[in-house]
Amino acid sequence: MDEITSGWFDARVVTGAHPASLQPATDREAVAAHLDRFELSGALVSAMASWLHDPIGGNAEASTIAHSLADRGVLACWTAVPATPGELDSLTALVEHAVNEGVAAFRIHPASHGFSPSLLDELYAGLQANRLPLCIDAAEITWPDLTTIATRYPELPIVISNVGYRKLRELWAALDGHSNIYVDLVDFAAHQGVEWLAANHLADRLVFATGFGLRDPGESVVRLAWSGLDDATVRLVGAETAGRLFTGGQS
Amino acid sequence: MIGRRPTQRIIDVHAHLGPYSLFFIPDPDAATMVAVMDLTGTDATVLSANRAIQQDAHLGNSQSLAAVDAHPGRIAAYAVINPWQKPERELERLAADERFVGIKVHPTLHRYPVTGARYAAVWEFAEATGCPVLSHSEHQSPYDAPAMFQTVAERYPGAAVMLGHAGITPAGVAEAIEAASRYESLWLEVCGSQMTGPMIGAMVDQVGSGRVLFGSDFPFIDQRMSLGRVVCAPLTESQRQDVLSGNARKLFRWRPLPGESGERGVDETDE
Numbered sequence: 001m002d003e004i005t006s007g008w009f010d011a012r013v014v015t016g017a018h019p020a021s022l023q024p025a026t027d028r029e030a031v032a033a034h035l036d037r038f039e040l041s042g043a044l045v046s047a048m049a050s051w052l053h054d055p056i057g058g059n060a061e062a063s064t065i066a067h068s069l070a071d072r073g074v075l076a077c078w079t080a081v082p083a084t085p086g087e088l089d090s091l092t093a094l095v096e097h098a099v100n101e102g103v104a105a106f107r108i109h110p111a112s113h114g115f116s117p118s119l120l121d122e123l124y125a126g127l128q129a130n131r132l133p134l135c136i137d138a139a140e141i142t143w144p145d146l147t148t149i150a151t152r153y154p155e156l157p158i159v160i161s162n163v164g165y166r167k168l169r170e171l172w173a174a175l176d177g178h179s180n181i182y183v184d185l186v187d188f189a190a191h192q193g194v195e196w197l198a199a200n201h202l203a204d205r206l207v208f209a210t211g212f213g214l215r216d217p218g219e220s221v222v223r224l225a226w227s228g229l230d231d232a233t234v235r236l237v238g239a240e241t242a243g244r245l246f247t248g249g250q251s
Numbered sequence: 252m253i254g255r256r257p258t259q260r261i262i263d264v265h266a267h268l269g270p271y272s273l274f275f276i277p278d279p280d281a282a283t284m285v286a287v288m289d290l291t292g293t294d295a296t297v298l299s300a301n302r303a304i305q306q307d308a309h310l311g312n313s314q315s316l317a318a319v320d321a322h323p324g325r326i327a328a329y330a331v332i333n334p335w336q337k338p339e340r341e342l343e344r345l346a347a348d349e350r351f352v353g354i355k356v357h358p359t360l361h362r363y364p365v366t367g368a369r370y371a372a373v374w375e376f377a378e379a380t381g382c383p384v385l386s387h388s389e390h391q392s393p394y395d396a397p398a399m400f401q402t403v404a405e406r407y408p409g410a411a412v413m414l415g416h417a418g419i420t421p422a423g424v425a426e427a428i429e430a431a432s433r434y435e436s437l438w439l440e441v442c443g444s445q446m447t448g449p450m451i452g453a454m455v456d457q458v459g460s461g462r463v464l465f466g467s468d469f470p471f472i473d474q475r476m477s478l479g480r481v482v483c484a485p486l487t488e489s490q491r492q493d494v495l496s497g498n499a500r501k502l503f504r505w506r507p508l509p510g511e512s513g514e515r516g517v518d519e520t521d522e
Contacts, residue, residue, distance in 0.1 A: 005255055020449050022449045023447060029515065038253075101327075165471070165472045166273060166274035168274065168276075169274070171276050189444065189475075190275075190276065190472075190473060191276050191277065191469055191470035191471070191474070192277045192278050192470070195277070196277035200477070209509055216446070216447040216448050216479070216483065217483065218479035218480050218481075218483025219475075219479045220479070221253055222253060222478055222483070223476060223479060225253045225254065225255055226256075227256065227475070228286070228287070228290060228473055231255075234255075235399075243282055
C-alpha cells in the first residue's frame with residue numbers, strides 16, 4: 001500500500017443504472033467494492049435517478065447508500081430543482097431537510113432538467129448559510145451563469161465537474177476570478193491540466209473525484225497517482241480539500 | 252490502491268505534439284511529453300504534430316521530425332498524409348526518411364473518405380512496405396466510420412490499419428470490433444473520451460489481446476486518462492501487457508521503434 005495514494009475521498013460517485021453506458025449499475029455493493037479497490041476514505045454519492053428520472057424522489061436512493069455505508073465515509077449529495085407546485089414546495093425546506101439528514105452537498109442539472117440557474121437563488125442562499133457545496137457538471141450550465149452564482153454567493157463553494165479537455169480558457173477565468181470555485185477530476189482531461197493549475201497556485205481548488213457509475217474510475221485514479229505533483233499536493237487534492245468541503249453539514 | 256509509480260512498460264501509438272487552435276493545451280512540447288512519459292513508464296511514443304493534422308501536413312511533419320531529433324530514444328514520428336496536400340510528396344518523404352515509422356491519416360478532419368481514391372497511394376505503400384497506418388475512426392462519420400475500414404481491408408489485405416479511438420462511442424466500438432473480427436489487418440487503438448475499461452475488455456474478448464493497442468492522444472488529451480482505463484481494465488496481466496506495449500512492438504516492424512533493434516519477427520512475440 002502506498003500511503004500517499006490511499007485514503008482519498010471520491011467526490012463524485014453516482015448510484016444506479018445509466019440507460020446507455022457499458023458501465024455497470026452501481027448499487028451499495030459496487031460502491032463498497034469501489035471504496036475497497038482504491039482504498040478510499042469515503043465518497044460523495046448522488047443518484048442517477050435524480051439526474052435521469054425523478055430529481056427530488058431520487059435523493060432517497062443517494063441517502064440510502066450513504067446511510068448504509070456511513071461507517072465507510074460515504075455521504076449523500078442531493079439534487080434540487082426550482083420550487084414548483086406538485087414537485088417541490090420550498091427550496092429552503094429542502095435544504096433544512098438535507099441538513100437534518102446529514103447530506104453533504106447539492107447537485108443541480110439546469111440543462112437536463114430544463115430550468116434557468118437563476119431560479120435557484122433560494123437554494124444558493126440556503127447552501128451558503130449551511131456551508132454545503134454546490135456541484136454542477138460543466139455541460140449543465142454556461143460559464144457566465146456559473147460565475148454569476150459565484151459572484152452573488154462568494155461563500156458558497158461551487159465544484160464544477162466533467163470539464164473535459166477543451167475548456168481551460170473558460171476554466172481559468174472562472175477560477176482566477178472566484179476563490180469559491182473548485183474543479184474536480186472527473187474527466188478533467190486537459191494535458192498537464194492538473195500540473196498547470198498547481199503551478200499557477202490553484203492546487204487547493206482541485207478535488208479528487210472519479211465519476212464512478214458514469215466514468216471509468218481508473219482515469220482519475222491514475223491521473224492523480226502518476227501526476228507530476230509532489231506527495232503533499234497529491235494528498236491535498238486526493239483528500240484534504242474534500243475533507244474541508246464535504247463535512248456533512250458539520251462545520 | 253495504485254502506487255505513485257507504474258509497474259508496466261508502455262508504448263503509446265497515438266500521440267500528437269504542439270498547440271491546437273480550438274482549445275488551450277498547457278506545455279504541449281516534446282520535452283514535457285517525455286517528462287510525462289517518465290512518470291507513466293512509457294518507453295516510446297509515436298506522434299503526429301497537431302499542425303500536420305490541423306493545418307499543414309508538410310510543416311507539421313517537419314515538427315514531428317524535430318521532436319524525434321530532440322528525443323531519439325523516446326519519440327518516433329508518423330508522417331501525416333493529407334489527401335488534399337500533395338500526398339505523393341509526403342509519401343516520398345516518408346519513404347526516404349527513417350525517422351518516420353508509420354502513416355497517420357485523419358479522414359474526418361480532412362473531410363475525405365478513407366475509401367476514396369486519394370488515399371489509394373497510402374494503402375498501396377502500406378501494403379508494399381509493411382508501414383503501419385493509424386487512422387482516426389469515428390462512429391457515423393461519413394469519412395471514417397469503422398465499417399468503412401472493411402472496404403480498405405478487402406482492397407488492401409496486406410495493409411495494417413489501426414482504427415484510432417476504435418470508433419470513439421460505445422456503438423462505434425461495437426462496430427470497430429465487428430470490423431476487426433472480420434479482417435486481421437485491422438487493429439484497434441483505445442483512446443477516446445468515452446472509452447472505458449469494460450469496453451477495452453470487450454475488444455480483447457472479441458478480437459483477442461493481440462490486436463488491441465494502447466494510445467492516448469496526448470497532449471491533445473492527458474496521457475493518464477487513457478492509461479488509467481487500461482491499467483484498471485478487466486484484463487489478465489498478460490492481456491494488459493499485450494495492449495500496453497507488446498502489440499505495438501509486434502506491429503511496428505517496418506522501421507523499429509526507439510529501443511528496438513527492428514530484427515524481431517512477429518512469431519517471436521506471438522502468444
